[in-house]
Amino acid sequence: MTITTGHPAPEPALATGEDPREFAQVLHAVYDAAMAGERLPARPRSVIGQSWERAAHAGVDPDRGGPSDPIAAADLTERRRSSGLADLLDDLTHGLDAVVRDSPNILVVADADGHVLWRAGTSAVRRRADHLGFVEGASWAEGAVGTNAIGTALASGRAVQVFSAEHFVRTHHAWTCTGAPIHDPRTGGLLGAVDVSGPASSIHPATVALVDSVARLAEARLQIAHHDQLDMLRSVAAPILARAGRPALAVDEFGWVAAVDRVPPRRRIVLPSDVAPDRMHVAGLGLCDLEPLPGGWLVRPADVESRTGTTVVITDEPDGRAIVTVRTTDGEWAHRATPRHRDLLAQLAVHPEGRSAAELASTIFDDPTRTVTVRAEMSRLRRTFGGLLTTGPYRFARDLDVTVA
Incomplete structure (x- = not known):
């Protein structure tokens, strides 16, 4: 009963066994050439190159970054309350405790806009984060501070690890960060992101898989909670439906x-x-x-079949489409039909006794064998118009006043 969101496999910034110092030197050369508009000595990873383009388009200054003023305390409290992430904090911190406890890494949870809602880590690493403006209430969206694991995970919809000079802002090059988006299983939309950041020397290829797994487990918890809520609603609704x-x-x-x-x-x-x-x-x-x-x-x-006073007006448009307006004693609503749907509805309007799939296929396509296409199109129409259309044969419901204008 919930949405299953597909996630691309997480890609570490550094391959297993690769020397971080040598790789950082290559990244710095690529970064300097990219910022100077010169020929690149190597190509950045696609997720990074695309992020650099978004950051440049947003006007982020690679030397100064973006606005560092965090939102007000009252706004931060409201964002925490409305984020849908508060109930997941224990799961996130427990799942990532091994890479944060007694280490130079900091754990961060941000909302869907990229604002830092919560931080966890030693006082020393939090002080280092403070110098970067990596504080509660600050925006780490790509449009504010360029390429980083929080903003880029939110923008790309995938777990991402950003190492050293892959960051768009120079002052972030001493850091590595790993983030993964968290989706709402009820809507498929973003709730926010979880991130682990620390000194560039602390990079490990396995971190991105771990962070991604913790984010997926958080989504699974939300999905279970959603099932429980539907079960409660079902128990409330059952006697009501029985009496309806x-x-x-x-x-x-x-x-x-x-x-x-x-x-x-x-x-x-x-x-x-x-x-x-x-x-x-x-x-x-x-x-x-x-x-x-x-x-x-x-x-x-x-129950439109038993209602009187319901009218359907099909008004042709110059492009072959039509506006279908349904008026009842309680109001009206309208739908813009495609040319093919317009032709099908017009056929039903002039044949109130109904038309079979073969008859409609013969009239619309000049081919009575195209019944599969007719049935598919009529199924789409019935999803839109509900009880206004019936089958066996296809026709408008009884007691409807249908006009083609």
């Missing part, structure tokens, strides 16, 4: 389905952006009555 007496679904605030009754099973629906207790259009279900539930919504498709 009509097709209905119980969904959480993100549209994930917890329970259904007399509605074709589905994993998720797309709720309107302005969802409210009202009669609204829901993609794939048509006009629905929405009622709040603890932790979600009760969604009940309107």
Whole structure:
């Protein structure tokens, strides 16, 4: 019932067995040539080269960096509260304790905008981080400080290790950092990133795999919590659905389905952006009555077959498309149809008795054998218009006033 987000395999900055000092010298030569606009003696890794381009386009100064003023304490507190990361702190710190405890490394958790929300490490490493402006509330997005593990992990959507002169700002070249993004399994969107940073000499190829694994475990915990929330919603909704007496679904605030009754099973629906207790259009279900539930919504498709006073107006546009406007006694909504969908709907409008897939294929494509294409297109239309369209044969629901303008 949750989104599974694919993650590219993490790529260490340094190959196993490679000499960090020699590699750092090569990186410095590449960096100096890139900043001077000269021919590069070697090519940076693609994730780094792309990040340098983004940082330059954002106007980051490689000698001075970006703004270092952290956000106010009140804003930091609010960001922590709303980040969705607070419940993961114990998992993140426990999973990375081995590379932070009694070491020169610092552990950082940042939000989706790249602002540092929490830090953990010895007082000595925190003081060194302070000199770089690597403090709670500071922005480490690429647009603020250029290439770095937090900002680049967020921008690229993958775990990344940034070593020495791979950093865009010169003052960061004495550091190595490893970061991985953390996604929200309910939406697939970014929640933030976890990062381990320290002196460049502390680089280890295995660190990026470890940090990435800890981030994935954090996402797994969120996924388990989401399953638990859906189970709770299901227990609340079950007696309501049993008494509803009509097709209905119980969904959480993100549209994930917890329970259904007399509605074709589905994993998720797309709720309107302005969802409210009202009669609204829901993609794939048509006009629905929405009622709040603890932790979600009760969604009940309107019984358009038995309703009178519902009109459908298909208005042609110059490019062959059409605006389909559905008006009921409770309001109206509109959908912009493709030329092919416009032709199918127009056929159903002039044939209220209905048309078979073969009949539609013969009319639309001049080929009665193209029934598979017709069925696929009609399936898409029914996901949009819900109960306004029926099958066996394909037709508009009874008691609808359909006009092609």
